[in-house]
Amino acid sequence: EVQLMESGGGLVQPGGSLRLSCAASGFTFRSYWMTWVRQAPGKGLEWVANINQDGSERQYGGSVKGRFTVSRDNPKNSLYLQMNSLRAEDTAVYYCTRDPYQDESGSYYFGAFDIWGQGTTVTVS
């Protein structure tokens, strides 16, 4: 079964750090872009960051640029989000998603996140 499972959330003080993890299973992890999306309490979805298959390309949303770092470990089928200088407004459920981005034929699928994890909750207070 294709699955993503986030972990590492918790309560942290403003200015603190936290590292989220996402364990992938059931698919060839190294073949996919991966993305983090977050959702503040009672709010909508916000794209946070993504990373290409070998980690050589990374993009960040404006609200987290310079504070968050996305990385991956393909042999461990794992995606990470290192969050530094945390603020109250970073409080959210963080989802790990699979990003098809481009298939073998060269067709693009920008933003078409097809698999989502159950989310991990980060509270900055």
Next chain:
Amino acid sequence: DVVMTQSPLSLTVTLGQPASISCRSSQSLVYSDENNYLNWFQQRPGQSPRRLIYKVSNRDSGVPDRFSGSGSGTDFTLKISRVEAEDVGVYYCMQGTHWPYSFGQGTKLEIK
């Protein structure tokens, strides 16, 4: 950055009746390959989001054919031909044509 604007933000529909959600972008979503990278996601209460439709009108496997997507450029629509109880939730459009990607605010669908 591209701003995605959905309307309405809230929708109450009688079972079996149609529903329509509009999504407008502040810039054209036509990419250099002439595709529009506009996707729709559904988030049922207490669940993670789920992709419904990608590239405007391509329905995911397992998504009922009562869901359809259309549009091009800056104007897109998600339609549900006959709303069922399981359709309750929040629907988000999301553009992937321009960095950074951006979601609409979400449209909450309830049953009357």
